[in-house]
Amino acid sequence: MELLVASAIGVLTAAGLYLVFRLRTFPVIIGISLLTYAVNIFLFASGRLVVGGAPILQKGVEGVFYSDPLPQALVLTAIVISFGMTAVVVMIALGAYLGGDDDTVNDPAEPAEEGEAR
Amino acid sequence: MTHWIILPVLLPALVAPFIVLAARYHIGIQRVFSVAGVLGLIAISAGLAWQASDGTITLYQLGDWAAPFGIVLVGDRLSTLMVLLTAVLALMVLLYAIGSNWDMRGRHFHALFQFQLMGIMGAFLTGDLFNLFVFFEVLLIASYGLMIHSGGNVRLRAGVQYVLFNLIGSTLFLFALGSIYAETGTLNMADLAQRVTAIDPGETVGIRVAAVLLLLVFAIKAALVPLHFWLPSSYAEAPAPVAALFAIMTKVGAYAIIRVYTMIFPPDLEVTAGLQADWLLGAALVSLALGALGVLAARKLDRLVTFAVIGSMGMVMVTISLFTPASTAAALYYIVHSTFAAATLFLIVDMVKSSREDLRLVALPPVAGAVLVSALFFVGAIAMTGLPPLSGFLGKLLVLEASFPTDAVVWVFAIVLISSLVNVVGFSRAGSVVFWKAKAVPAQEGTTPGAPPSTLSYVAVGGLVTLLIAHTAFAGPIHQYMTTTSQQLYAPQPYISTVLETPGKLSKPDAAKEGDH
Numbered sequence: 001m002e003l004l005v006a007s008a009i010g011v012l013t014a015a016g017l018y019l020v021f022r023l024r025t026f027p028v029i030i031g032i033s034l035l036t037y038a039v040n041i042f043l044f045a046s047g048r049l050v051v052g053g054a055p056i057l058q059k060g061v062e063g064v065f066y067s068d069p070l071p072q073a074l075v076l077t078a079i080v081i082s083f084g085m086t087a088v089v090v091m092i093a094l095g096a097y098l099g100g101d102d103d104t105v106n107d108p109a110e111p112a113e114e115g116e117a118r
Numbered sequence: 119m120t121h122w123i124i125l126p127v128l129l130p131a132l133v134a135p136f137i138v139l140a141a142r143y144h145i146g147i148q149r150v151f152s153v154a155g156v157l158g159l160i161a162i163s164a165g166l167a168w169q170a171s172d173g174t175i176t177l178y179q180l181g182d183w184a185a186p187f188g189i190v191l192v193g194d195r196l197s198t199l200m201v202l203l204t205a206v207l208a209l210m211v212l213l214y215a216i217g218s219n220w221d222m223r224g225r226h227f228h229a230l231f232q233f234q235l236m237g238i239m240g241a242f243l244t245g246d247l248f249n250l251f252v253f254f255e256v257l258l259i260a261s262y263g264l265m266i267h268s269g270g271n272v273r274l275r276a277g278v279q280y281v282l283f284n285l286i287g288s289t290l291f292l293f294a295l296g297s298i299y300a301e302t303g304t305l306n307m308a309d310l311a312q313r314v315t316a317i318d319p320g321e322t323v324g325i326r327v328a329a330v331l332l333l334l335v336f337a338i339k340a341a342l343v344p345l346h347f348w349l350p351s352s353y354a355e356a357p358a359p360v361a362a363l364f365a366i367m368t369k370v371g372a373y374a375i376i377r378v379y380t381m382i383f384p385p386d387l388e389v390t391a392g393l394q395a396d397w398l399l400g401a402a403l404v405s406l407a408l409g410a411l412g413v414l415a416a417r418k419l420d421r422l423v424t425f426a427v428i429g430s431m432g433m434v435m436v437t438i439s440l441f442t443p444a445s446t447a448a449a450l451y452y453i454v455h456s457t458f459a460a461a462t463l464f465l466i467v468d469m470v471k472s473s474r475e476d477l478r479l480v481a482l483p484p485v486a487g488a489v490l491v492s493a494l495f496f497v498g499a500i501a502m503t504g505l506p507p508l509s510g511f512l513g514k515l516l517v518l519e520a521s522f523p524t525d526a527v528v529w530v531f532a533i534v535l536i537s538s539l540v541n542v543v544g545f546s547r548a549g550s551v552v553f554w555k556a557k558a559v560p561a562q563e564g565t566t567p568g569a570p571p572s573t574l575s576y577v578a579v580g581g582l583v584t585l586l587i588a589h590t591a592f593a594g595p596i597h598q599y600m601t602t603t604s605q606q607l608y609a610p611q612p613y614i615s616t617v618l619e620t621p622g623k624l625s626k627p628d629a630a631k632e633g634d635h
Contacts, residue, residue, distance in 0.1 A: 025278060032285050039292040044302035071299065074248060078632055079220065079525070080290055081255045089281045095266075096274035105279055107351060 005045055012038035025093040027105045029086065036082035040075050047071035122169075123178045123193045125162045126201050126239040129155055132231035142226075149216050151276035154227040156212055159205040159235065161516040167198040171599070173606060175616045177245075184622035185245075186309040192245035195603040196450070200242040200373050203454055204366050207461055208235055210581045214465050215359035217574025218472070223268035223357070230267070233482045233569060234260035234363065241370050245617055247298065247305045250374065251291050254339075258284050261367065264360040265352060276355035283348035287338040295330035310336045310382045311610060314389065322389040329383050329390045333338050333398065337376070339371025341431050343397075343405040349428060350412070354420040358468030362461035368431050369453050376446065378436055382616075385441040387427040398439035399526055403533045405432030410537035413544035419470060419477040422462045422548055429537060436534070437517045440524050446604035448516035451597055455509040455589055459501040462582040466495050469575065470552065473568025479548050481555035487570030492553035495578055501586050504538050508591040514538065516597065 012034050019031025047068030054066040097103045133155035141147040169176060177194040179185065193201075212231065214220075221227035245251050264285075266277040299305055301324040302313040318323055334345065340487025341349040349368075353361045375398075383390040409429020416422035434456060437449035473475055473486035485491055497508070504510035514534065521530040589596065606613075 020282075028282055030288070032282065035286070035289045036292075039289050039296070043296045044292060045300075046296040048300075071296075074295070074299070077248070077252065081252070081288070082285075085255070085259065085281075085285055088259060089278070089285060092262065092266060092274060092281055093278045095269075096271065096278050099271035099274055105282060107275075107279075 001049055001051070005041060005049060009030075009038050009041050009045070012041070023105045025097060025105060028105055029089060029093065032089075033082075033086060038079070040078055040082075043071050043075045043078060045071075120176070121178070122162065123166060123176050123191050123243065126159055126166070126205070126243065127157055127191075127236055127543055130211050130232040130239070133563060134229045134236070137229045137232065138226065145222055147552045148228040149221070151358075152231060153209075153211060153216070155232060156205065156209045156235070157491055159239075160202075160209060162172045162527070163198065163202040167195075167202045169193070170198040171197050173602070173612075175613055177616050177620050179620065179622045184621050184624050185617045185620065186304055186306045187624050188622065189249050190245040190306070190617055191243045192308075192613065192617060193216065193243060195599075195606050196373070196376065197242050197528075199450070199599075199603060200369070201239055203369075203457060204235065204242070206585065207457060208363065208367055210578045210585075211359045211363045211461065211465075213581070214362070214468075214575050214578035217576075217578055218359070218468065218573045220268070220357050220359050220468075226263065227267055230260050230263040231363070234264060235566050236260075238366060238370060242373060245307050247307060247310070248295055249376075250359040251288070251295060254291065254370075255288060257367065257370070258288070261360075261364065264363070265356045267357050267360060269471055270536065273355045273357075276351040278351035287335055290331060290338070291335040294328055294335055297324055297328035297331065301328060306617070307368040307377070307382060308610075308614040311614055312618075314382055314387065319388060319390060325389055326393075329393060332395065333375070336371045336374045337398075337401065337435075339373070340375065340435060341368050341370065341428055342401050342435055343408050343428070343432070344401070344427050346405065346408075350421060350424040353424040353427065353464070354418070356472070358464050362464040365427070365457050365460035365464065368427065369434075369457055372431070372434050372438060372449075372453060375435075376449070376607065378579075379441070380446070381610045384608075394439050394441055396479060399436065399529075402432050402439050403529055405429065406436060406533055406537050407498050408432070410540040410544070413541050415550075416544070417479055419479060419548060419552060420467050422479075422544065423460070423467055426463065426541065426545075427460045429541065430460060430502065432537075433534065435516070435529060436612075439522060440521055440526065442520065442524065443601070443604045443608050444526075445517075445520035446607060447597065447600040448513070448520040450514040450600040450603060451509075451516055451593075454500070454596075455586070457459060458582050458586050458589065459498065459510060462494070462498040462586065463502055465575070465582070466491065466498050469571045469579070470495075472571065479551050481551060481622045483559050484553070488553060488556070490504075491571070492549070494583065495553065497583050497586075499549055501583075503541040505542065505547050507590065509586055509593065512590060512593050557614035 016031045016034035016038060019027040047070060050067040133151055137148050137151055155249055170193055178191040180189045237253050237260055240253035241257060244253055262281050265280055266274055302310055304310055304313060305392050355363060379394055385394055406429055409425050409432050412425025413422055416425055434449055434452055437445050437452060469491050470485050474482055501508040501510045504514040518531060519617045553632055
């Protein structure tokens with residue numbers, strides 16, 4: 001299972017980075033989404049991988065095999081934040097694309113930026 | 119337990135929704151509440167700084183949960199100092215935004231401004247690494263809104279770059295936090311400081327990777343070369359008051375580096391030895407040099423100021439990366455100076471921009487209110503380039519003095535002095551072209567000269583200049599305070615024991631559970 005999770009994180013990260021380096025807004029946003037999926041699984045794994053463990057320690061039951069609850073809370077926070085951030089960047093990128101008819105992420109070539117709407 | 123220390127986070131968090139919900143169509147009411155909120159913040163943070171000035175460490179356990187389990191806010195000298203700095207800067211920036219009507223050129227300026235303050239204050243006060251991540255995101259998401267305030271295509275494009283870069287930075291932050299949690303089983307800073315020392319010297323790979331990842335994240339925030347690429351476009355295209363407020367955001371990165379790499383991974387810690395000295399110092403010196411080159415090469419006034427900011431952050435990071443008590447004191451003095459100087463220059467650039475067709479460094483007819491604006495630019499440039507008599511010069515002296523006993527003295531002296539000279543050349547060229555040569559250019563036929571900046575704008579910029587002068591005039595006592603602050607940082611034991619030994623819920627019965635990991 002470790003191999004499976006580790007390679008899933010690796011493949012997601014690699015694909016995400018490849019898309020980020022495309023430097024056009026749509027692939028970059030998809031790439032960042034893949035990166036956040038990778039990091040979410042990574043955070044889960046940071047509490048050690050457990051099969052068949054109880055979700056959290058219960059009172060009165062001694063010695064129960066349970067999974068670490070903290071990474072789950074961290075992942076939940078991370079998911080909410082990355083979801084919100086992705087929504088924001090989609091809106092801003094869409095605005096920039098519709099306004100300038102250009103979806104490259106880099107600065108435009110020099111003279112184009114002079115004197116446009118401020 | 120006193121509740122004062124959470125107020126710098128709570129107050130903006132309450133003012134902002136109030137502005138959105140109750141006053142969204144009344145700019146006058148928004149302004150009143152926004153200014154009142156910031157004045158309240160100044161009062162609270164002055165109180166907190168006063169409380170911390172005798173070395174007291176104030177702990178606030180949210181929900182009364184004891185430290186390694188619950189989230190804590192901690193107010194020591196450094197945190198309260200940064201909080202006070204933020205509040206004072208915020209007032210000047212807000213006055214300028216009102217005086218120049220920037221807040222009316224788009225919607226929700228004041229609400230976003232307050233949310234931004236909430237994030238910055240929280241980042242300075244928190245004692246938990248994951249909570250630091252959350253507050254980073256709060257300040258970032260507010261800054262995305264502020265960055266594209268009042269729109270325009272150029273600004274939106276710069277905004278896309280800024281947001282994307284910071285999203286990648288956040289992902290990296292999460293990777294760093296995941297590795298730290300996997301290695302130590304905690305994310306509380308004080309608890310981490312203890313557990314990192316207990317790591318078996320033979321198995322330090324994970325924690326070293328985590329320490330480097332974390333350093334990269336903070337270096338992105340602090341705009342350290344080669345992670346600075348987000349800064350020039352976004353600061354130049356952001357609305358001026360927002361860029362001026364962003365002057366504190368690079369300092370959040372610097373603060374996080376000081377905090378984490380004096381407490382959790384101190385320079386004499388075996389597992390991460392060599393990390394700061396070798397890598398951080400080199401990158402900081404390159405930033406300093408590159409900032410100076412950018413100042414000389416800039417073809418527009420706003421780009422010139424952004425590269426001056428990169429150079430100034432390079433100076434801060436050079437000083438931090440020496441990691442001696444004297445150098446940290448110098449760094450803190452320079453951080454305050456650099457924040458005010460950068461904010462002043464961004465606001466002055468906006469004054470120039472408001473009555474000039476663009477900011478290219480060519481002779482155009484004089485700007486409106488040229489006498490006062492050029493005088494202010496002169497003062498701001500003196501401060502930024504570090505010429506006497508202002509605090510930049512004193513800060514630079516402190517930096518050089520702090521570097522003297524270290525091995526890096528030759529490099530630091532050479533690069534600091536040469537880049538200062540290049541900065542002086544760049545700024546004097548820009549100033550003489552924009553303000554001086556302008557007198558020889560006749561006003562074009564048929565164009566009406568723009569209105570000079572309003573009185574309130576002058577008050578805001580004048581206030582920042584006054585703060586710079588005060589920072590120079592009271593350099594003795596201020597440096598004394600910074601020295602005691604830095605001594606507190608290099609003796610973190612009281613901080614750690616305050617955080618970990620204050621009783622709260624869950625503290626006693628689970629004492630045995632401590633050894634789980």
